[in-house]
Amino acid sequence: MRIEFDLQATDGAARSGVIRTPRGDIRTPAFMPVGTAGTVKAMMPESVRATGADILLGNTYHLMLRPTAERIAALGGLHRFMNWERPILTDSGGFQVMSLASLRKLSEEGVRFSSHIDGSKHMLTPERSMEIQRLLGSDIVMCFDECPALPADDATVARSMQLSMRWALRSKEAFGDRPGHALFGIMQGGVTPALREESAKALVDIGFDGYAVGGLAVGEGQEAMFGVLDYAPGFLPADKPRYLMGVGKPDDIVGAVERGIDMMDCVLPSRSGRTGQAWTRRGAVNLRNARHRDDPRPLDEACTCPACRNYSRAYLHHVIKADEIISSMLLTWHNLHYYQELMAGLRAAIAEGRLAGFVADFHALRAGGDIEPL
Amino acid sequence: MRIEFDLQATDGAARSGVIRTPRGDIRTPAFMPVGTAGTVKAMMPESVRATGADILLGNTYHLMLRPTAERIAALGGLHRFMNWERPILTDSGGFQVMSLASLRKLSEEGVRFSSHIDGSKHMLTPERSMEIQRLLGSDIVMCFDECPALPADDATVARSMQLSMRWALRSKEAFGDRPGHALFGIMQGGVTPALREESAKALVDIGFDGYAVGGLAVGEGQEAMFGVLDYAPGFLPADKPRYLMGVGKPDDIVGAVERGIDMMDCVLPSRSGRTGQAWTRRGAVNLRNARHRDDPRPLDEACTCPACRNYSRAYLHHVIKADEIISSMLLTWHNLHYYQELMAGLRAAIAEGRLAGFVADFHALRAGGDIEPL
Numbered sequence: 222m223r224i225e226f227d228l229q230a231t232d233g234a235a236r237s238g239v240i241r242t243p244r245g246d247i248r249t250p251a252f253m254p255v256g257t258a259g260t261v262k263a264m265m266p267e268s269v270r271a272t273g274a275d276i277l278l279g280n281t282y283h284l285m286l287r288p289t290a291e292r293i294a295a296l297g298g299l300h301r302f303m304n305w306e307r308p309i310l311t312d313s314g315g316f317q318v319m320s321l322a323s324l325r326k327l328s329e330e331g332v333r334f335s336s337h338i339d340g341s342k343h344m345l346t347p348e349r350s351m352e353i354q355r356l357l358g359s360d361i362v363m364c365f366d367e368c369p370a371l372p373a374d375d376a377t378v379a380r381s382m383q384l385s386m387r388w389a390l391r392s393k394e395a396f397g398d399r400p401g402h403a404l405f406g407i408m409q410g411g412v413t414p415a416l417r418e419e420s421a422k423a424l425v426d427i428g429f430d431g432y433a434v435g436g437l438a439v440g441e442g443q444e445a446m447f448g449v450l451d452y453a454p455g456f457l458p459a460d461k462p463r464y465l466m467g468v469g470k471p472d473d474i475v476g477a478v479e480r481g482i483d484m485m486d487c488v489l490p491s492r493s494g495r496t497g498q499a500w501t502r503r504g505a506v507n508l509r510n511a512r513h514r515d516d517p518r519p520l521d522e523a524c525t526c527p528a529c530r531n532y533s534r535a536y537l538h539h540v541i542k543a544d545e546i547i548s549s550m551l552l553t554w555h556n557l558h559y560y561q562e563l564m565a566g567l568r569a570a571i572a573e574g575r576l577a578g579f580v581a582d583f584h585a586l587r588a589g590g591d592i593e594p595l
Numbered sequence: 596m597r598i599e600f601d602l603q604a605t606d607g608a609a610r611s612g613v614i615r616t617p618r619g620d621i622r623t624p625a626f627m628p629v630g631t632a633g634t635v636k637a638m639m640p641e642s643v644r645a646t647g648a649d650i651l652l653g654n655t656y657h658l659m660l661r662p663t664a665e666r667i668a669a670l671g672g673l674h675r676f677m678n679w680e681r682p683i684l685t686d687s688g689g690f691q692v693m694s695l696a697s698l699r700k701l702s703e704e705g706v707r708f709s710s711h712i713d714g715s716k717h718m719l720t721p722e723r724s725m726e727i728q729r730l731l732g733s734d735i736v737m738c739f740d741e742c743p744a745l746p747a748d749d750a751t752v753a754r755s756m757q758l759s760m761r762w763a764l765r766s767k768e769a770f771g772d773r774p775g776h777a778l779f780g781i782m783q784g785g786v787t788p789a790l791r792e793e794s795a796k797a798l799v800d801i802g803f804d805g806y807a808v809g810g811l812a813v814g815e816g817q818e819a820m821f822g823v824l825d826y827a828p829g830f831l832p833a834d835k836p837r838y839l840m841g842v843g844k845p846d847d848i849v850g851a852v853e854r855g856i857d858m859m860d861c862v863l864p865s866r867s868g869r870t871g872q873a874w875t876r877r878g879a880v881n882l883r884n885a886r887h888r889d890d891p892r893p894l895d896e897a898c899t900c901p902a903c904r905n906y907s908r909a910y911l912h913h914v915i916k917a918d919e920i921i922s923s924m925l926l927t928w929h930n931l932h933y934y935q936e937l938m939a940g941l942r943a944a945i946a947e948g949r950l951a952g953f954v955a956d957f958h959a960l961r962a963g964g965d966i967e968p969l
Contacts, residue, residue: 259913263920265901288888288913296891296909304905514662517670527639531678535670539633539662546637546923 224360224403224430226462226483230572234454234481237571240431240462242360243401244300244308247275249462250478250571252564253310253486254557258283259293259303262491263549264557266305272526272554273561276361277305278486281314281353282321285343286336290356298358310486311359312466313350313392313407315366316435327367329384347391359402363433364392366407371441378411378436379419385409385435386423393427403430405464411436412445414452421456431462434482438467447476454481471500471563475583478567479576490560494553497541501559504587508552512594513538526558527551598734598777598804600836600857604946608828608855611945614805614836616734617775618674619681621649623836624852624945626938627684627860628931632657633667633677636865637923638931640679646900646928647935650735651679652860655688655727656695659717660710664730672732684860685733686840687724687766687781689740690809701741703758721765733776737807738766740781745815752785753793759783759809760797767801777804779838785810786819788826795830805836808856812841821850828855845874845937849957852941853950864934868927871915875933878961882926886968887912900932901925 226249228238240247254261254269256277261269269277279299284290293302300306315332319325322334322343331346350365366385369378389406396404406424410416424432434453437446446468454463464484465477474485490500497509501521508520516534524530528537528551540548563583570579600623602612614621628635628643630651635643643651653673658664667676674680689706693699696708696717705720724739740759743752763780770778780798784790798806808827811820820842828837838858839851848859864874871883875895882894890908898904902911902925914922937957944953 258917258919259910260919260921263924265921265924287917288909292889292909295889296907302907302910302913304910515666515669533670533676535662535666536633536676536678539676543632543661545632545634546920547634547639549920550637550639550924 222401224401226431226460228460230574232571232574232576233479235478235567235571235576236481236483237568238483242308242403244306244360245275247308247484248564248568249483250564250567251275251484252474252560253278253484254491254560255280255486255488256303256305256309257488258287259299261553261557263495263546263553264491266303268554269305269557270307272557273565274557276308276310279309279311279357279359280317281311281350281357282317282345284357285314285345285353286338286341290353294356294358300358308360309358310361310484311354311357311363313363313365314345314353315350316368316466318345319368329387331365332367347388348395351392351395355399361403361405361431362396363405364389364407364429366409366435368409368436368439369411371411371436371439371445373411375411375413375416378409378413379416382409382411382416382420386420389424390427393429405429405431405433405462407433407435407466408453408457409436412441412449417449417453418456421453425458429461431464431484432457433464433466435466437465438469438473438487443473443476446473447480450477450480450482471560472584472587474560474563475567475580478571479580490556491553494556495549497548497552499537499552500556501591502586503589503591506591508534508537509541510538516595518592518595520555521559524555524558524562526555528555596775598775600805600834602834604948606945606948606950607853609852609941609945609950610855610857611942612836612857616682616777618734619649621682621858622938622942623857624938624941625649625858626848626934627652627858628865628934629654629860629862630677630679630683631862632661633673635927635931637869637920637927638865640677642928643679643931644681646931647939648931650682650684653683653685653731653733654691655685655724655731656691658731659688659719659727660712660715664727668730668732674732682734683732684735685728685731685737687737687739688719688727689724690742690840692719693742703761705739706741721762722769725766725769729773735777735779735805736770737779738763738781738803740783740809742783742810742813743785745785745810745813745819747785749785749787749790752783752787753790756783756785756790756794760794763798764801767803779803779805779807779836781807781809781840782827782831783810784827786815786823791823791827792830795827799832803835805838805858806831807838807840809840811839812843812847812861817847817850820847821854824851824854824856845934846958846961848934848937849941849954852945853954864930865927868930869923871922871926873911873926874930875965876960877963877965880965882908882911883915884912890969892966892969894929895933898929898932898936900929902929
């Protein structure tokens with residue numbers, strides 16, 4: 222079985238559909254929780270599924286260093302290893318090697334670096350990245366690319382993008398023909414339309430199962446990101462999924478979906494959950510704040526996650542202050558649940574042609590802020 | 596409804612039965628997981644229940660300091676606060692104030708101390724301990740006592756025990772008449788039979804709903820502890836539950852049950868779960884050890900907990916090494932599951948008059964140690 226994208230509805234530039242894989246369907250627009258090192262932090266995989274997630278993201282860089290891709294392969298692959306039998310997308314390692322590893326040396330061949338864990342030396346190339354993602358058993362494999370930090374001048378961005386396009390071709394050749402597994406290309410080109418178009422054309426010439434918009438969410442700000450998303454998805458084939466990497470806050474997600482993005486991933490909901498920050502329909506709520514200390518009300522009375530159904534804000538505040546693990550468990554669960562509810566709401570609104578109203582309500586409720594203190 | 600103890604079977608000195616409370620039955624011998632500060636660390640309360648726990652222990656010392664008993668009462672009591680609707684036993688705070696607080700000053704009245712969290716000054720007396728445990732809504736309340744460190748000379752132990760007996764009377768008077776709630780006395784007297792007997796008589800004269808054997812598991816070693824348990828339970832009324840506080844390792848528990856103990860609590864299974872130590876039928880297994888790195892086998896192939904059903908030793912090793920929260924979640928679950936399975940096995944063996952065989956099998960399997968490395 223080939224991985225197929227069934228585009229079912231559009232509303233303006235926004236799209237809804239289903240990516241069909243041998244490991245199950247992925248409803249789009251989809252938000253992918255991040256399972257960095259073989260776990261979505263503080264969550265059991267069955268709980269991640271209960272929030273509505275159809276697919277997880279795994280990080281090639283982390284897994285290649287520990288426990289290693291070869292070890293995971295010998296143990297039956299990443300799905301069995303981490304007890305998640307549904308689809309997994311893996312990044313290529315390219316972005317994280319540039320942000321986490323030390324002693325990096327970039328060449329035409331790839332990136333040589335030292336592990337941030339034990340200093341051991343490694344080399345990532347398009348070919349090695351494809352091999353690692355194959356060993357992990359990833360369902361959706363990402364091309365190995367280079368992502369320059371923004372702002373950068375056009376010449377730098379162009380040079381980097383053209384290197385990534387040569388690496389995309391090498392990735393495609395190394396990936397080969399693997400029925401049931403997809404390979405996505407990654408568009409680069411910074412905030413320069415001509416470079417984005419050049420990158421898209423190069424990728425479409427090679428031909429991929431899906432296309433990512435890369436090089437965003439790297440500090441350029443929401444306005445610049447939306448500026449690129451106003452035109453860049455239009456350079457990509459309408460019949461393939463479009464993936465915006467590393468995004469984002471709820472309003473980033475809504476804006477990206479409005480602009481034609483089908484898939485996203487971000488550590489934000491899980492990372493926030495470990496710092497006492499909750500994401501709700503009414504915006505961000507810092508449960509560490511003393512205003513919640515005596516508040517018997519749930520975080521969000523309309524939310525059906527365990528944190529909201531079974532606990533008061535006072536309890537959540539208490540376990541955060543006491544540094545109890547259950548605070549990470551409950552808030553991560555809530556945040557992932559909220560993100561998946563938001564995606565479900567977006568999908569339904571697109572399917573029913575009422576996205577503009579949904580988005581207006583989304584912003585209006587957030588503008589009102591959190592419920593009043595007692 | 597009064598809390599009642601239904602003693603159903605004996606096998607030698609060992610007993611099995613049920614403590615009936617308005618919040619549900621407690622099957623004895625019972626192991627009570629410790630929910631120190633309103634959470635059994637790294638566990639959802641529904642998961643604690645799924646391991647087979649009928650009752651939790653809450654710590655008066657921790658809760659009185661944060662979030663405070665008054666706050667918990669205003670929020671509807673500890674059960675609602677922590678989402679555990681079954682029975683809760685609370686300790687008196689006496690033991691932990693002596694081990695955790697600073698600037699302690701002991702007098703006939705009680706103990707004055709400074710909080711280990713913020714240095715604030717507090718006083719615990721029998722009357723205040725009863726008030727706090729009432730505010731928490733505890734089902735089984737413990738008398739406020741003083742527990743001397745062992746070894747200590749007889750005169751010291753006697754003075755301390757006699758103070759605890761005066762405090763036991765004040766506890767009883769302060770507790771009053773609270774249908775549906777039980778008050779347990781705590782026997783002291785160190786390792787001296789005459790002092791244990793004197794303490795037991797004093798308690799029985801006052802009259803309690805159950806009796807704890809206190810002052811053990813404080814560093815005296817298993818042999819000395821079993822030495823006391825060989826005679827001390829016999830000083831207590833047969834028709835009331837007997838509770839051994841702060842015990843223990845699996846072999847401590849088995850030995851205590853053989854000697855007539857009905858209830859125990861210990862942080863060990865949960866604390867071990869946060870350090871990579873698992874308790875199994877074959878003894879302790881340190882999953883941090885490199886021998887597990889490539890081992891595809893479950894921790895215990897006969898165990899039905901999620902850690903054993905869904906993950907390899909290699910995965911557990913990986914998430915421990917990577918300091919992932921799921922390692923605490925899975926190992927705590929396994930350890931609590933194992934402890935509850937052990938209790939269920941002990942209860943069935945006592946009920947069927949085959950405890951000696953059960954205990955022999957328990958020791959024989961442990962003597963063989965963990966499964967061979969691959």
